[in-house]
Amino acid sequence: MTPPPGESIAAMIRQTPVPPDSQTNRDVMNIFMTTPGLGWLLLVGICLGGLGGGAAVWIYQIYKGLGIAGYSHPIFWGAYIVTFVFWVGIAHAGTLISAILFLFRARWRNAINRSAEAMTIFAVFTAQLFLGIHVGRIWKAYFILPYPNQRALWVNFKSPLLWDTFAISTYTLTSLIFFYVGLLPDLAIARDRTTGWRKALYGSLALGWQGTSRQWKSHNRTVLHLSGLATPLVLSVHSVVSWDFAMAIVPGWHATIFAPYFVAGAIFSGFAMVLTVMIPVRRIFSLEHILTNYHFENMCRFLLLTSTIVTYAYFIEYFIAWYSGVEAEKTAFYLRLFGPYWLSTWIMIVCNGVIPQLFWFKKLRTHIPTVFVISTLINVGMWFERYVIIITGLSREFNPAVWGHYTPTWYELMIVAGSFSFFSILFLIFLKLFPVIPISEVKELVIHERAHASGQPAGAH
Amino acid sequence: MPTLLGVFTTPAGVVQAVTHLKGRGFTNLDVYSPAPFDEIEEAVDPKPSKVRIFTLVGGLLGVVTGYAMTIWMSLDWPIVIGGKPFASIPPYTVIAFELTILFGGIFTLIGLLVVGRLPSLKVGPGYSARFSAEEFGLVVEVPERDVAEVDGLLRASQATEVSLVAA
Numbered sequence: 001m002t003p004p005p006g007e008s009i010a011a012m013i014r015q016t017p018v019p020p021d022s023q024t025n026r027d028v029m030n031i032f033m034t035t036p037g038l039g040w041l042l043l044v045g046i047c048l049g050g051l052g053g054g055a056a057v058w059i060y061q062i063y064k065g066l067g068i069a070g071y072s073h074p075i076f077w078g079a080y081i082v083t084f085v086f087w088v089g090i091a092h093a094g095t096l097i098s099a100i101l102f103l104f105r106a107r108w109r110n111a112i113n114r115s116a117e118a119m120t121i122f123a124v125f126t127a128q129l130f131l132g133i134h135v136g137r138i139w140k141a142y143f144i145l146p147y148p149n150q151r152a153l154w155v156n157f158k159s160p161l162l163w164d165t166f167a168i169s170t171y172t173l174t175s176l177i178f179f180y181v182g183l184l185p186d187l188a189i190a191r192d193r194t195t196g197w198r199k200a201l202y203g204s205l206a207l208g209w210q211g212t213s214r215q216w217k218s219h220n221r222t223v224l225h226l227s228g229l230a231t232p233l234v235l236s237v238h239s240v241v242s243w244d245f246a247m248a249i250v251p252g253w254h255a256t257i258f259a260p261y262f263v264a265g266a267i268f269s270g271f272a273m274v275l276t277v278m279i280p281v282r283r284i285f286s287l288e289h290i291l292t293n294y295h296f297e298n299m300c301r302f303l304l305l306t307s308t309i310v311t312y313a314y315f316i317e318y319f320i321a322w323y324s325g326v327e328a329e330k331t332a333f334y335l336r337l338f339g340p341y342w343l344s345t346w347i348m349i350v351c352n353g354v355i356p357q358l359f360w361f362k363k364l365r366t367h368i369p370t371v372f373v374i375s376t377l378i379n380v381g382m383w384f385e386r387y388v389i390i391i392t393g394l395s396r397e398f399n400p401a402v403w404g405h406y407t408p409t410w411y412e413l414m415i416v417a418g419s420f421s422f423f424s425i426l427f428l429i430f431l432k433l434f435p436v437i438p439i440s441e442v443k444e445l446v447i448h449e450r451a452h453a454s455g456q457p458a459g460a461h
Numbered sequence: 462m463p464t465l466l467g468v469f470t471t472p473a474g475v476v477q478a479v480t481h482l483k484g485r486g487f488t489n490l491d492v493y494s495p496a497p498f499d500e501i502e503e504a505v506d507p508k509p510s511k512v513r514i515f516t517l518v519g520g521l522l523g524v525v526t527g528y529a530m531t532i533w534m535s536l537d538w539p540i541v542i543g544g545k546p547f548a549s550i551p552p553y554t555v556i557a558f559e560l561t562i563l564f565g566g567i568f569t570l571i572g573l574l575v576v577g578r579l580p581s582l583k584v585g586p587g588y589s590a591r592f593s594a595e596e597f598g599l600v601v602e603v604p605e606r607d608v609a610e611v612d613g614l615l616r617a618s619q620a621t622e623v624s625l626v627a628a
Contacts (some may be wrong), residue, residue, distance in 0.1 A: 022495070022595040063542060085535060154534035158542050163555040170563040177570045185496075189467075192590035207580035210588050213492045213505040220497050221510035225569045229516070233562045360607040444496035447595060451471045 006105045006302035024290075025189055031285045032195070036432055037319075039284070044428050047421040057411050066136040068411045075394045075406040080134040083416050084384040085271070087127035088241055089170065089262075092118025092234055093270025095175055098182065099230035102223065104294050108298050110441040111291050114186075115281070116274045117179045122426040123273075124172045126419050133415060137257050161241040167240035174233055178226050178333055184209050184219070185302050185440040186220070238266040245389065252393040255320065261313035266387060268306035268352070272378035277427065279372045281436065290437055291424015293425050300365040303378065307356035310385075314353060336392050340405060344384045345392070351381025392443070462602045464628045467615035468585035468596040472498040474619035478503040478599055490601035491585065491590035501597075512572035527557025537577050539562050584625025588625035600626065 010420040036044075061068055071078055094116040130449050143163050146155045155162055187206035191199060208424065242262035245253040255261075275296065282291045321333040334343045355377055358364045391406050399453060408416075430436070468477045475492055479501070482490055492501055514588070539547045573579070573610040585600070594599045603611045608625075615623045 021590075025594055042572050107616075146530065151537055153537055155542075156542055157531040157535065157556055158545060158549060158552045163552070163559075166559040170559040170566075171529050173567040176561060181570065181573060189593040192593045207574070208582055210581075210585050211494050211496075211592060213494065213502045213587065215577040215579070216497045216514050218573050220499070220502070221512035222569050222573040225512065225516040226566060228603075229520075229562045229565045234559075236555075236558060236562075242557075243575055296621065331529065337624040365561070390540050440496045443595060444498070445494060447472065447498075451473060 004137060004249060020195070022446075023445065024439055024446055025193070026444075027187075027287070027290065028437045029190065029193060031216050031287075031432060031436055033198075034258065038131075040428060040432065047425045047428065050417050050421030052418075053424060054262050054415045054421065057414045057418070059291045060409065061133070061136075061415075062138060069414060070407050070409040072404055074397060074402040074404050075391060076204065077134075077390050078406055079387075079408040079412040079416055080130050082383065082390055083419055084127050084130035085133065085390070086383045087123045087130070088220070088238065089266035089269040089382060090273045091123035091127065091171070091175070091270065092238060092263075092266035093274050094123075095119070095178065095230050095234045096267055096270065097177055097274075099227040102227045103231060104171070106298075107445070108295055110445060111276065111295050111437060112278065112299070113441070114182065114255060115278055115436050116270075117175065117182065118427065118434075119270075119274060120175050120391065121179055122171070122423050123270075124133060124168065124175060125426065126423045128168065128172070129422065130418060160240070160247045163240045164244055167237045171233060171237045174226070174230055178230060181219070181222055181226060182438060185211060185436060186435045186438060187296040189439050190435065218260055219433070235263055235322075238262045245393070250393045250397060251328040252317075252321075252336070252389065253324075255317065257313055257316055257320075261310070261317075264306050264309035264313065265336050265352075265382060268303060269312055269379060269382035271302050271306070272375040275303075275371060276379060279368060279375075283434075287437065290442060291367070296303065296364075296368065296371055297365045297409045300371055301316045303356050303375070304359040304452065307359075307378075311353035314349065315438060328396075332392065332396055335396055336388060339392065341388060341392050344388045346382040348381050348388050351377045352385060355381075360398035462604055462628075463608055464586045464600055464602050464609055464626050465615065466624050467599040467601075467607065467616075468591070468622045469616075469620065470595070470601065471622055472597065474500050475534035475597045475599055476504045478499050478615055478618035478620065481618060482599075482601055482611070485614070487601050487607075487611065490599065493585070493588055493598035493600075495593055495595055495597070511576050512569060515568045515572025516537075516565050516577070519571075520565035521566030522568070524557050525563035527560035528553055528563065530560075531556050553616045557577055586628045587624075596621075602628070 069078055069080070094113070097116045098113045101113075132141055136143050143161070146157075184206060187202045188209035189209065191202040191206045205375060239259035239262065242258040244409055246255060246258035248254065278291065279296070282288060284433050318333050321329040323424065324330075335341070355374055358370075358374065364374075395405060467478060468523055470493070475494075475498075476545075479490065479492065483504075490505070496499055513562050532548040535547045535549070541547075544550075554587070567583075587598060587600045589598075599615065601611060
């Protein structure tokens with residue numbers, strides 16, 4: 001070829017027809033670019049109803065005081081704290097999938113990590129609501145932070161509640177950073193293919209990402225380092241939450257097994273929630289070719305593993321209560337099984353310990369309706385696990401003067417239901433605003449496979 | 462100097478082209494890639510990314526802040542709690558640990574922005590939406606007299622098309 005004679009040819013070459021867009025782009029963009037259907041609007045409507053109910057009750061509670069909750073001496077931690085711990089637990093799947101499975105190079109995480117990360121963030125937001133709801137006098141909630149004040153008083157850093165504040169705040173921010181960094185290349189993809197307000201939104205969020213090698217290089221490094229930081233963080237957050245209980249001398253709480261027990265339970269419930277949410281999402285948006293049964297089966301294996309760990313922890317708790325010879329501990333655990341809260345305890349044991357064992361069978365692991373039912377039951381069981389731990393512990397302390405009974409009131413249950421609505425609304429909006437599948441990560445696999453399968457470069461689909 | 466854009470469909474082709482171009486001394490080049498490929502980044506710039514320094518500084522700053530804040534605040538208004546020393550290291554380790562992660566994470570994000578030169582309002586030469594589809598773009602600045610040679614070199618490395626673009 002002779003040197004081109006300047007602009008005219010260059011202009012001609014520039015008009016080469018642009019090849020059709022990649023299949024992965026189109027598949028994933030279809031999910032969030034299409035106008036929301038009736039089902040979506042209906043779901044949002046229902047959730048708005050639930051959220052409105054919860055919000056109204058909360059406002060009433062702020063006006064009236066915590067008395068409208070079922071708290072009675074000596075039980076002042078009730079459904080709010082139970083649900084707080086539940087949501088913090090749910091929040092563990094996302095970062096675990098993104099960070100730990102990334103470090104282990106588990107390729108199958110690619111299809112699910114975005115939705116799991118989004119769930120992490122929304123679950124942490126939901127959990128944080130309960131800190132505000134539970135303290136009652138919400139206008140004094142900032143007392144928990146070490147801020148300079150006229151009395152020069154500082155917070156008590158020896159209290160597990162302070163550790164919890166720092167752990168949850170760190171987890172929120174780090175998960176948000178992780179989520180955003182992962183989203184960055186996909187935002188650029190969306191920016192290149194949209195117009196109007198969406199282009200403005202994705203364009204400003206994408207920060208001018210163009211996928212240059214310098215950008216990818218620092219991106220890879222960033223993801224690696226964030227994974228390295230987030231791995232111990234995931235394990236620490238629920239450990240710290242467990243110390244809220246384990247550092248107290250309440251029978252049934254004061255156990256060294258609490259940290260690993262809670263972490264396993266958190267991963268267990270988080271994976272169950274990812275399955276409960278993603279099975280319908282996959283069905284509705286027909287993502288079977290990206291989110292395959294292989295992914296779901298692997299997640300079921302995780303459920304089986306963590307269920308076994310949790311069951312082991314249940315067993316060890318009883319064993320230590322007996323082996324310690326401490327009367328209060330023995331009584332606490334006897335009352336769990338046969339006392340006033342026996343139903344909650346048995347729900348917890350059956351849902352978390354017995355039913356997930358069905359996943360030993362490949363037939364059941366790969367049968368999607370069964371997986372959906374079991375994962376939902378696990379969510380129920382994990383809520384009851386926290387209920388059992390918190391309520392039975394507080395209801396029978398060492399002295400008959402501090403024995404009592406707690407039943408959640410309708411107000412509390414409405415706020416709990418409102419929290420589920422809050423979580424669902426955030427996720428539904430996310431589905432229609434951002435790519436629920438990490439496009440560039442899936443594409444990486446697609447390009448790799450194509451290069452290996454043909455040995456010869458094939459054009460874009 | 463003219464800027465040439467080569468379009469590729471496989472990372473292997475890009476790596477080959479980058480290696481050849483660099484071997485011929487055309488070092489003013491950049492690659493647009495739809496997904497991360499280590500081999501491309503390695504070929505363009507083999508030096509390790511500087512993001513690591515940001516993470517290290519952030520983490521160290523976090524751990525120091527965590528201990529300094531807790532210890533200083535406990536000593537500023539000393540109250541005996543649980544019979545423990547005012548500056549009690551084991552419980553403060555939890556705070557220091559969390560701040561290590563927090564500062565490390567924030568600094569890593571800053572590192573991504575600084576090292577990756579983001580945010581940027583400039584559209585790179587020859588950038589188009591096809592490079593956020595499934596194709597790779599290699600832009601290289603070459604002197605006028607070498608255009609033909611580089612064009613041939615790109616095509617020899619499996620470039621599906623080569624064009625001149627406005628710098």
